[in-house]
Amino acid sequence: MNETGDKTNDTQPCCCSCSSAPQSSCDCGAEEEILSPPVIRDTGGSLTWADRFDHGAARWGYRRMHHRVPPGLYRLGSPSPDAPVFASANYTLSFDALRSSLAGTDCFILVLDTKGINVWCAAGKGTFGTDELVRRIAVTRLGEVVRHRTVIVPQLGAPGIAAHEVLKRSGFRVQYGPVRASDLPAYLATGVATPPMRRIGFPLRDRIVLIPVELVQALPLTLLAAVLLGVFIDGLAALRVIAAVGAGTVLFPALLPVLPTKDFTTKGLFLGVLAMLPFAATDLSAPAAGIAPYLQAAAGLLLFPAVTAYLALNFTGCTPYTSRSGVRREIFRYTRVLAGMALGGIALAAILGITLVVNG
Amino acid sequence: MAFDSYTENTLRYFPERCVNCGKCSSVCPHAVFAAGDERALLSRWESCMECGACMKNCPVQAIEVESGVGCAQAMIHAALTGGEETCGCCGEEEGGSDGACCSGWE
Numbered sequence: 001m002n003e004t005g006d007k008t009n010d011t012q013p014c015c016c017s018c019s020s021a022p023q024s025s026c027d028c029g030a031e032e033e034i035l036s037p038p039v040i041r042d043t044g045g046s047l048t049w050a051d052r053f054d055h056g057a058a059r060w061g062y063r064r065m066h067h068r069v070p071p072g073l074y075r076l077g078s079p080s081p082d083a084p085v086f087a088s089a090n091y092t093l094s095f096d097a098l099r100s101s102l103a104g105t106d107c108f109i110l111v112l113d114t115k116g117i118n119v120w121c122a123a124g125k126g127t128f129g130t131d132e133l134v135r136r137i138a139v140t141r142l143g144e145v146v147r148h149r150t151v152i153v154p155q156l157g158a159p160g161i162a163a164h165e166v167l168k169r170s171g172f173r174v175q176y177g178p179v180r181a182s183d184l185p186a187y188l189a190t191g192v193a194t195p196p197m198r199r200i201g202f203p204l205r206d207r208i209v210l211i212p213v214e215l216v217q218a219l220p221l222t223l224l225a226a227v228l229l230g231v232f233i234d235g236l237a238a239l240r241v242i243a244a245v246g247a248g249t250v251l252f253p254a255l256l257p258v259l260p261t262k263d264f265t266t267k268g269l270f271l272g273v274l275a276m277l278p279f280a281a282t283d284l285s286a287p288a289a290g291i292a293p294y295l296q297a298a299a300g301l302l303l304f305p306a307v308t309a310y311l312a313l314n315f316t317g318c319t320p321y322t323s324r325s326g327v328r329r330e331i332f333r334y335t336r337v338l339a340g341m342a343l344g345g346i347a348l349a350a351i352l353g354i355t356l357v358v359n360g
Numbered sequence: 361m362a363f364d365s366y367t368e369n370t371l372r373y374f375p376e377r378c379v380n381c382g383k384c385s386s387v388c389p390h391a392v393f394a395a396g397d398e399r400a401l402l403s404r405w406e407s408c409m410e411c412g413a414c415m416k417n418c419p420v421q422a423i424e425v426e427s428g429v430g431c432a433q434a435m436i437h438a439a440l441t442g443g444e445e446t447c448g449c450c451g452e453e454e455g456g457s458d459g460a461c462c463s464g465w466e
Contacts, residue, residue, distance in 0.1 A: 124411065124429050158387035158413035159427065176386050193386070200389035202363055262365045264432075317431025319363070321390065323410040324428035324435075326366025331432055331439075 038141040043074045045103025047096055054092050061213040067092040071113035073140040074099075077106035081147040084188070086177070087133060087157065089114040089122050098154075101181040105188065110151065112136050120320070123160030130162050130169075137170045152177045155198060200320045207253040210318050214249040218311065240279050244304035247275040248311025253318070264322075265334040268312025272305025290359075295352040303345025306338045313338075364407075370426040371408040375399050377422035384414035384423060 058067040071090045076099055085108040088098045095111060102109075112132045114122035122128035137143070137151070153161055155176045163174035178187050178197035187193050222245045230238035252259075252271055259267040283297040313330060316322040371392070378399035385393040385400055393414060394403040400422075412427025428445065438445040 121429075123413075155387060155389060158417055159411045160416070162416050163383060164417070164419040179389055195391065198386065198389065199391060257363060262367075264365060313432045314436075317429065317433050319430075321363045321365070321407070321409050322430035323366050323369045323408060324430045325368065325370050325410060325426065327430040327432050328435060329366070329368075331435055335436075 038073070038139075038145065040073045040075050040108075040140075040145065041070070043076055043099055043109065045076060045099055045105075047100050051092070051096055055096065058093055059209055059212050061216045065116050068116040069095045069111055071111045071136065073142065073145065074109040074111060076102055076109060077104070079106040079108050081145065083107045083146070085110055085142065085146060085151050086184075087112060087151050087153045089117060089119045089128055089157075091116050091118045091122075094118045097181040098184075101184045105185070108142075108146065110136055110140065110142065119154050120156040120159075123157045126160050128157050129160035130165050133161060133166055133174075134170045137172055143171065149173055150175050154181070155179045155193070156200070202256070202320055204254065207256060211250055211253055214253065214311075214315070214318075218245050218249050236279065236282065240276065240300055240304050241307070243275045243279070244272060244307045245311065247271045248308040248315075251275075252308070252312050252315060256315075256319075263330050263334070264316050265309045265313045265330055265338070268309035269305050271312070272308030273301060275308065276301050276304050290355075292352060292355065295348050295355070299345045299348035299352060301345075302341045302348065306341040306345070309334070310338055367406040369405070369408045369410055370424075371402075371405060371410065372424045373400075373402045374422045374424075375402075377420050379420050379422075381419060383417040383419070387413040387417050389413075 054067055057063065069090050069092055083106050086098060086102070087110045088095050090111050090113055095109070098109060110133075112122075112128055113136070114127045114132075117125070117127065119128055133151070133153070142151075143149075149171055150173045151166075152175050153163075156179055158176060161174060163176070166172060166174050176193070177184060178193045179200050180197070183193070183197045187197060222241060225241045226238040229241055248268060248271070252268060255271065256267070259270060261267050261270060279300050280297040283293050283300065286293050286296075313334065316327045316330070373393075380396070380399050382395055382400070385391075385395045389411075390404065390407040390409060392402065392404045392408045394401045408425065409430060410425050410427050412425055415421075415423045415425050415427065431445075434445045437443070
């Protein structure tokens with residue numbers, strides 16, 4: 001699926017083409033590629049409307065694997081052989097964040113082949129890694145283009161890069177730049193990344209931009225459930241599922257730091273119960289007699305918060321601070337509880353349906 | 361403090377091996393390591409997210425951590441399919457579930 005979108009494959013007859021399975025060593029391919037003349041593409045520091053449209057599409061998950069730039073060496077402005085070299089991923093959002101932050105700086109950008117994935121995720125997977133950096137330095141003959149031997153790598157690429165190995169294998173020294181590209185001008189001015197530049201936060205803006213993809217991802221199943229509930233039960237039931245999913249995909253990312261409790265699942269349960277309270281109040285104020293209103297309220301309070309909590313648990317992967325062992329502990333601790341709540345809610349709803357039928 | 365969901369992790373530091381190169385404190389985005397006079401200081405252990413950047417960049421193996429991605433979607437996907445721990449959001453050829461994680465981050 002990637003071949004058509006990747007414009008560089010035809011110019012890179014590599015024995016260990018990185019479009020196949022990842023391989024531990026990629027040294028063999030470099031020799032062959034070095035025979036072709038090195039290509040340096042031109043780029044600029046200003047973003048066009050087309051770029052911004054592409055970013056919007058990426059944020060909404062539209063053709064998510066197609067937001068790519070060809071890997072290789074790029075020239076920004078008119079860099080001299082002493083100009084700095086910055087490494088980036090071949091994902092348009094990563095590359096564009098870098099080049100727009102470097103507007104007005106004459107430099108080179110070395111784009112690694114990360115399969116259209118951002119620096120952070122690609123570093124975690126190893127595609128933004130030591131092998132690919134060493135290989136890309138060789139393929140672009142960076143050593144002949146610049147006089148110095150330093151590559152500035154984004155700090156969030158560090159999980160994939162062993163700086164001392166890169167030095168040993170390529171002769172290039174890895175210098176870790178700041179976490180955010182927007183801090184690059186200050187970093188270049190002083191040559192130092194200050195402690196705040198080295199820290200990653202998760203401010204509201206960074207959380208909000210994740211909402212569209214969360215929504216798009218949950219939409220098909222949510223609409224199906226809403227239609228089914230609307231047809232077979234009532235409009236209020238359809239609204240419940242929409243409220244539960246909305247709480248998990250929109251409110252949860254926005255409110256994450258102010259929600260009580262520590263675990264994501266319990267934060268999600270809290271939010272899910274809050275979202276269901278108005279519905280429970282409506283149930284209980286209904287004129288119907290007997291236990292029916294109570295059954296309905298209880299069913300709603302069991303089933304739908306479990307949905308919100310599950311969505312909240314799945315948001316762990318979108319944050320820059322959850323550890324693997326912590327997430328694993330949460331999964332073991334709560335998945336049975338959530339499943340039990342959902343099944344309990346469905347069982348109560350079934351009992352409610354039966355009593356309604358029996359009572360005519 | 362808002363972003364402190366987990367306080368236990370697998371990070372282990374062996375200060376006796378440290379050569380004080382300063383790499384760990386410069387790659388950690390949560391300031392888990394701080395620069396010290398003679399060796400790196402493990403100052404905010406509980407904030408580690410197990411990304412593995414410090415271990416990868418330590419030239420003397422003074423740091424050990426079971427690194428991986430803290431993503432429930434990936435782990436549940438792995439548990440259900442018996443496959444790799446991936447949410448599929450990051451360009452797995454075979455697809456898988458789509459995650460929002462890869463729409464950001466520089």
